[in-house]
Structure formats: C-alpha cells, structure tokens
Amino acid sequence: MDMIELDGVAGGGQLLRTALSLALCTGTAFTMRNIRATRSRPGLLRQHLTAVQAAAAIGNARVHGAELGATSIRFEPGDVAPGDYNFALGTAGSTMLVLQTLLPALWHAGGSSRLRLEGGTHNPMAPSADFIADTFLPVLARMGVRATLSLERPGFYPAGGGAVDVVVEPCASMSQLVLDTRGPLESIEATVLLSALEASIGRRELAVLAERFDLPEDRQHFRSVRPAIGPGNALMVRVQHASHAETFTGHGERGVPAEVVAERLARQARAYLDATTACVGEHLADQLLLPMALAGGGSFTTHVASDHLRTNATLIQKFVEVDIDVLPVDDAAWRVVVTG
Structure with missing residues (x-):
C-alpha cells in the first residue's frame, strides 16, 4: 500500500479531515505529524478523534496513534462499507466536520448509508447544520451527489446534545461543475x-x-x-x-x-x-476543492482566497492528480480552477 507523509503544521483540523477523506476514496495510506501544532491546544481534540475513529469504522482502516492530544497518526484504509452508522462526540464538538470527513467515501461506496451524528450542530468554528443543508449539499447535488440532512435537535456549546440524521446514496460518477456567476x-x-x-x-x-x-x-x-x-x-x-x-x-x-x-x-x-463578481462564499470555497478534485475538475469564483483554501489545495494534490490554480479576477474576486 502506498504511504504519503504529511506535515500538518501549516493548517488545523481541516488538513487531517481532508487526508482521511482522500485516503478512504483513493485507498492511499498516510502518516501525519505536527497535527494542529500551532493551535493553543495542539493535537487531536474530541471532534478530530471522532472523525478519525468514524473514518476507520466505515473504511475498515488500521489506525496507529489516534488518541486525545496526539500530534501524529498513521491511517491505513481498507474497503469502505456502506451501512447504518451512529457516531457520538460526547461533547459539543462539531458533528458537521465529522460528516464532511465521511461524505466523500460514502458517496463512493456501493450502496446507501445512513448516519446519525450526535454532538454540536451550530459551532462558532465550524459550518452549521443549516449551512450544510442549505448551501453545501445543494451544490453537491448539482455534481450528482444525493445526500439529505435532517436536523433532529440542535446542539450548542458547551452542552452539545444535538443530533442529525443523514442519508447518502451511492454516486456512480460525478459531474464537473462551474460556479462562476451567481445571477440576480x-x-x-x-x-x-x-x-x-x-x-x-x-x-x-x-x-x-x-x-x-x-x-x-x-x-x-x-x-x-x-x-x-x-x-x-x-x-x-x-x-x-x-x-x-x-x-x-x-x-x-x-x-x-x-x-x-x-x-x-x-x-x-x-x-x-x-463582491458582485464572486459566486461562492469564503467557507464554501474551502470545502469545494475536494469534491471537485474527485470529479476530475471544476471551477468557481470567490471573494476570499483564504490560507485554508491554499493549504487544502496543496494537500489534495498529494492524493489526486489534479492541478488547482487560484487566479485573481479583480480586486474583489478570485477564480479557482481544478483541472484533472
């Protein structure tokens, strides 16, 4: 099995989640060191550890070093199995970040899957359940991915206690998408x-x-x-x-x-x-790179080309043979082009 060596010092938990998703989708193992090394609390927090454990569960993976506070892990994926899964964070950590880790592998699986995720649903440092349901999943649907999210119970920091149910259908092939203009x-x-x-x-x-x-x-x-x-x-x-x-x-x-x-x-x-010439918001821009890479291409305009976007692009290209270019359009927009 191929093994990719990754350094997580340049980013936060997003780099780990992206690596987990792509490992499951491509069958490529990885080691990552310096996970969240520059954060005030370095290493794996509960939501990151749950994402690792959940990815291992759906992908029959072998994992080494995954524990709270760990700053390095090794992840060796197996075959992704569709099914019914329940993952509870036990805290107010973001269920949406766990969901985004698992989604690509599940839509590449050979059958339908149902997820129940318990924990935080509206967290300051993560996409909200409303963002996922109303913005992220509709864009994925235009690429051929069929997934629905039902918010059973909101969960806030510090109590948590939220719950969402997600259904993911298999996607035989993804369509490339261009999001250059938003329209009136x-x-x-x-x-x-x-x-x-x-x-x-x-x-x-x-x-x-x-x-x-x-x-x-x-x-x-x-x-x-x-x-x-x-x-x-x-x-x-x-x-x-x-x-x-x-x-x-x-x-x-x-x-x-x-x-x-x-x-x-x-x-x-x-x-x-x-930013009238930009179609996609800052946070969605970060999250579109991975599905577009898996689709073999696509493009969008955005009003913010964040550091998260750039570091995520660098990591994605270690797993998938795509080029990702971030090009200025004008003073208020960038065009991000993914080419297979």
Missing part, C-alpha cells in the same frame, strides 16, 4: 435559533438583520428549541441568487450584546453581497 439576487432571509434564553435576545437580533437587509416579516424566522438541553443561540442569513445560495451563520456569546452579534453577521453577509 432573488431573496434574503434571516433566521434566529434560540435555546433556553430569553426570546427578546432573538427578537433584537432579528431587528438588526431586518434593518440591515430591509427584510419584510415573512423573511424573518424565529425557531425556539424545545426541550432545551442547554443555552444556545445561532442566527443565519440565507442569500439566494438565481444560480447559487449562500448561508452565513453567527453565534451568540456570553457578555456580547445581541445587536453586536447580529451586526457581525450582517457585515459577513454584506461583504459577500458587495
């Missing part, structure tokens, strides 16, 4: 998700977002979590253009006024809206 703006909607907190907090957040984006009542949504497992607050702005939808997520913080939380989210969405 069709709608903007704001949603507040609140658990075990005063309803007035969510109302104040919605008021700010309604003012910033001139939203009518039917574009403002309030979701209360019942029964509540612990306090939590997330807010989303969904921007629908004719050819693409983006979901932006903000998170309430203890001691930070609701208005400040909403203003931060509004600025994030506004930065995307003002």
Whole structure:
C-alpha cells in the first residue's frame, strides 16, 4: 500500500479531515505529524478523534496513534462499507466536520448509508447544520451527489446534545461543475435559533438583520428549541441568487450584546453581497476543492482566497492528480480552477 507523509503544521483540523477523506476514496495510506501544532491546544481534540475513529469504522482502516492530544497518526484504509452508522462526540464538538470527513467515501461506496451524528450542530468554528443543508449539499447535488440532512435537535456549546440524521446514496460518477456567476439576487432571509434564553435576545437580533437587509416579516424566522438541553443561540442569513445560495451563520456569546452579534453577521453577509463578481462564499470555497478534485475538475469564483483554501489545495494534490490554480479576477474576486 502506498504511504504519503504529511506535515500538518501549516493548517488545523481541516488538513487531517481532508487526508482521511482522500485516503478512504483513493485507498492511499498516510502518516501525519505536527497535527494542529500551532493551535493553543495542539493535537487531536474530541471532534478530530471522532472523525478519525468514524473514518476507520466505515473504511475498515488500521489506525496507529489516534488518541486525545496526539500530534501524529498513521491511517491505513481498507474497503469502505456502506451501512447504518451512529457516531457520538460526547461533547459539543462539531458533528458537521465529522460528516464532511465521511461524505466523500460514502458517496463512493456501493450502496446507501445512513448516519446519525450526535454532538454540536451550530459551532462558532465550524459550518452549521443549516449551512450544510442549505448551501453545501445543494451544490453537491448539482455534481450528482444525493445526500439529505435532517436536523433532529440542535446542539450548542458547551452542552452539545444535538443530533442529525443523514442519508447518502451511492454516486456512480460525478459531474464537473462551474460556479462562476451567481445571477440576480432573488431573496434574503434571516433566521434566529434560540435555546433556553430569553426570546427578546432573538427578537433584537432579528431587528438588526431586518434593518440591515430591509427584510419584510415573512423573511424573518424565529425557531425556539424545545426541550432545551442547554443555552444556545445561532442566527443565519440565507442569500439566494438565481444560480447559487449562500448561508452565513453567527453565534451568540456570553457578555456580547445581541445587536453586536447580529451586526457581525450582517457585515459577513454584506461583504459577500458587495463582491458582485464572486459566486461562492469564503467557507464554501474551502470545502469545494475536494469534491471537485474527485470529479476530475471544476471551477468557481470567490471573494476570499483564504490560507485554508491554499493549504487544502496543496494537500489534495498529494492524493489526486489534479492541478488547482487560484487566479485573481479583480480586486474583489478570485477564480479557482481544478483541472484533472
């Protein structure tokens, strides 16, 4: 079995998750050292360890060194087996990051799979369940991947306790996708998700977002979590253009006024809206490289070419024979081209 030597010092958990996904899809083993070495808490946290363990479970892999705090592991994949799987983080760590690790291997498997993931669903340092359901999976569907996500129960930091159910169908072949233009703006909607907190907090957040984006009542949504497992607050702005939808997520913080939380989210969405020549948002751009590489090509424009995107591109090219070019379009956009 081929073995790739990787150094994780240039990135965080995303590099490990990408390596796990591609190892399962290509049958290539890897060792990674210096995992999250520059972070305040280096090595594997619970969500990273769960991703490793889950990847090993669905891919019949042999793993060496996987434990909390470990800064190096060896991962030797076997055959990916479709089936019914249940993975619980035991913390408020992100279930969505575990899901993104497993998805490519499962859509390459020979049958349908069902996943139940328990833990955090709306985390400040990870894509939210709403982003995955409303932005990421619809883009994958345009590439031929059939997967659905149902949010059974939201989970927030620090209590966790969330649960999602995901169904993934096999994908015999993927289509290459070009996301160069977003088309005319069709709608903007704001949603507040609140658990075990005063309803007035969510109302104040919605008021700010309604003012910033001139939203009518039917574009403002309030979701209360019942029964509540612990306090939590997330807010989303969904921007629908004719050819693409983006979901932006903000998170309430203890001691930070609701208005400040909403203003931060509004600025994030506004930065995307003002970059009129870019189709894809910053976070989706990071996540599209891997499926496009597996599809053998594709391209998109984005308003931010992040360090995450560039380091992820370098790692992907160690597993898959593709070229990934990041080219300036103008002062407000980049074009990312994946060529097989």
